[in-house]
Amino acid sequence: MITVDHLTKRYGAFTALDDVSFSARPGRVTGFLGPNGAGKTTAMRVVAGLTPASSGTATVLGRPYAALPTPGRHVGLLLDASAQHAGRTGREVLTLGAILTGVDRRRVDEMLDVVGLTEKESLRRVRNYSLGMRQRLGLAHALLGDPEVLVLDEPANGLDPAGIRWMRDVLRGYAARGGTVLLSSHLLNEIERVADDLVVIGNGRVVAAGTTDELLSGTGTVARSVDDAALAEALRAAGVAVSPSATGGLVAETDADTVGRVALGAGVALRELRAGDERGLEEMFLELTAGAAREEVAA
Amino acid sequence: MSTTTATTTTTRRAPADSTPHVARLPEPLAGPRPARGIPFGRLVRAELRKMIDTRAGRWLLVAIGVVIAGALTVLFVQQGGDHPYGAYLQATAMPMALLLPVVGILAVTSEWSQRTALVTFTLEARRARVAWAKVVAALAVGVVAVVLSFALAAAVHAAAIGLRGATGDWGVEGTVLLGAGGYVLLGLLQGLAFGMLLRNTPAAVVLYYVLPTGWSILGSLWSAAASAGEWLDLNRTMQPLFGGSLTGEQWAQLGTSVGVWVLLPLLVGMVWVTRAEVK
Numbered sequence: 019m020i021t022v023d024h025l026t027k028r029y030g031a032f033t034a035l036d037d038v039s040f041s042a043r044p045g046r047v048t049g050f051l052g053p054n055g056a057g058k059t060t061a062m063r064v065v066a067g068l069t070p071a072s073s074g075t076a077t078v079l080g081r082p083y084a085a086l087p088t089p090g091r092h093v094g095l096l097l098d099a100s101a102q103h104a105g106r107t108g109r110e111v112l113t114l115g116a117i118l119t120g121v122d123r124r125r126v127d128e129m130l131d132v133v134g135l136t137e138k139e140s141l142r143r144v145r146n147y148s149l150g151m152r153q154r155l156g157l158a159h160a161l162l163g164d165p166e167v168l169v170l171d172e173p174a175n176g177l178d179p180a181g182i183r184w185m186r187d188v189l190r191g192y193a194a195r196g197g198t199v200l201l202s203s204h205l206l207n208e209i210e211r212v213a214d215d216l217v218v219i220g221n222g223r224v225v226a227a228g229t230t231d232e233l234l235s236g237t238g239t240v241a242r243s244v245d246d247a248a249l250a251e252a253l254r255a256a257g258v259a260v261s262p263s264a265t266g267g268l269v270a271e272t273d274a275d276t277v278g279r280v281a282l283g284a285g286v287a288l289r290e291l292r293a294g295d296e297r298g299l300e301e302m303f304l305e306l307t308a309g310a311a312r313e314e315v316a317a
Numbered sequence: 318m319s320t321t322t323a324t325t326t327t328t329r330r331a332p333a334d335s336t337p338h339v340a341r342l343p344e345p346l347a348g349p350r351p352a353r354g355i356p357f358g359r360l361v362r363a364e365l366r367k368m369i370d371t372r373a374g375r376w377l378l379v380a381i382g383v384v385i386a387g388a389l390t391v392l393f394v395q396q397g398g399d400h401p402y403g404a405y406l407q408a409t410a411m412p413m414a415l416l417l418p419v420v421g422i423l424a425v426t427s428e429w430s431q432r433t434a435l436v437t438f439t440l441e442a443r444r445a446r447v448a449w450a451k452v453v454a455a456l457a458v459g460v461v462a463v464v465l466s467f468a469l470a471a472a473v474h475a476a477a478i479g480l481r482g483a484t485g486d487w488g489v490e491g492t493v494l495l496g497a498g499g500y501v502l503l504g505l506l507q508g509l510a511f512g513m514l515l516r517n518t519p520a521a522v523v524l525y526y527v528l529p530t531g532w533s534i535l536g537s538l539w540s541a542a543a544s545a546g547e548w549l550d551l552n553r554t555m556q557p558l559f560g561g562s563l564t565g566e567q568w569a570q571l572g573t574s575v576g577v578w579v580l581l582p583l584l585v586g587m588v589w590v591t592r593a594e595v596k
Contacts, residue, residue: 068438087354102436131341
């Protein structure tokens with residue numbers, strides 16, 4: 019469980035996080051989305067106790083990060099896969115982690131196996147690792163202490179498609195076991211597949227939060243009838259906003275019951291009546307963060 | 318537009334749900350999660366390991382060993398090896414005092430230059446404990462190095478007596494041993510302190526090596542600096558340690574300079590490290 023409550027972080031005149039509140043629940047994967055510079059990493063760093071908050075609180079498992087005894091046994095973090103000593107071997111990085119976390123050294127071998135780093139690769143220095151290998155090492159490091167909470171910043175970066183699939187399976191399996199997973203990613207398709215809950219952040223503010231299904235479910239009702247023009251007329255008369263649907267028919271900004279009743283009253287026979295199309299995450303993301311996004315060159 | 322979203326709808330999460338998890342998950346660890354923090358000894362162990370688990374750290378220690386061995390060899394060969402033990406002792410202490418502080422500097426600065434502080438401070442959020450563990454680990458390395466080198470000096474002196482017929486002269490007082498050891502360890506502490514204050518390897522190394530030269534240049538140009546140097550130039554205030562006995566004023570001078578160049582940067586560095594944002 020991660021709870022972020024009215025968190026604000028200012029750097030001089032710049033407000034990186036502005037009254038941010040959200041939570042990541044156990045047994046669920048929470049996707050953390052936002053354009054570059056929206057404050058995702060800053061929020062995760064505050065959660066991990068690396069960045070002091072200007073106001074507000076962030077707690078993990080009910081306590082501030084600094085109050086967790088032996089944090090590695092409670093929280094697994096992967097904030098920056100490149101933040102490792104270039105001259106250490108992957109195995110050594112994990113061994114140091116095992117010493118500090120107080121877990122058996124055999125756990126190092128198990129983690130290497132879990133993330134798919136071979137014995138030979140584990141003896142190479144991190145300097146010679148690809149980004150994908152660093153991410154795998156970072157995840158191995160995060161999982162070392164069998165934590166209840168995982169916080170991962172862009173873990174899919176640099177992974178190949180098989181690696182991304184593997185990462186998804188690990189995170190889903192981890193949440194299925196009761197763990198809390200908070201991950202940020204730019205790969206919207208990936209987040210859409212893996213996340214149960216979403217938190218969307220733009221310009222340091224939370225612009226949307228809820229379950230993935232809720233957020234992506236369409237609004238309104240799609241209706242087709244023998245006479246769409248008459249139906250549209252009747253709906254407008256009933257005070258319902260109507261627009262033509264791209265696939266034919268109408269999209270009414272109300273529920274199916276209302277559309278049905280209006281159609282009945284107007285004497286227009288319906289051919290199709292269903293809930294509006296689900297939005298893609300990309301659409302929702304661009305829509306929500308439109309104000310916060312950087313200026314893009316108009317295509 | 319809605320055709321594409323409709324496609325997304327049908328495929329959403331299908332791969333994760335329809336195929337069994339192929340990825341292996343780590344075994345849960347048996348036993349309760351610790352209710353207490355990381356014991357200090359474990360932090361020290363990790364810090365000791367960090368000093369020798371990279372090439373830079375290992376070679377630095379090897380280099381110190383090589384320089385000491387070289388110095389002892391020169392004495393052994395020169396004039397039939399006929400030098401008192403004190404001379405052998407000095408030959409080992411000087412290179413150590415010069416090079417060991419870099420071990421202290423690197424122990425701190427590498428966390429920032431290699432950005433491992435990010436990992437270190439998330440595994441132990443009580444940052445001051447990490448900093449103290451570094452101090453203790455560096456001092457432990459220093460003590461071992463001092464004892465080993467003094468023993469090595471004794472072995473070479475004994476060899477000179479036995480093999481080359483040198484006159485045995487073990488006339489070194491215990492206070493001299495302590496003084497020489499203290500000299501080396503204070504240098505090491507200074508390295509740690511500079512590392513904590515500057516958190517940047519080149520800056521800390523340069524400041525450490527330039528400071529004594531700076532004092533002598535300043536002192537030769539400006540007499541006020543020369544008299545201030547008697548109280549503030551660590552190189553000068555630590556010198557009497559080698560003699561093994563200090564006058565009251567020398568103690569005061571040593572204390573002042575250690576306060577200014579070791580304790581102050583160490584404390585400022587500690588305060589900074591506990592409050593700063595770790596990038």
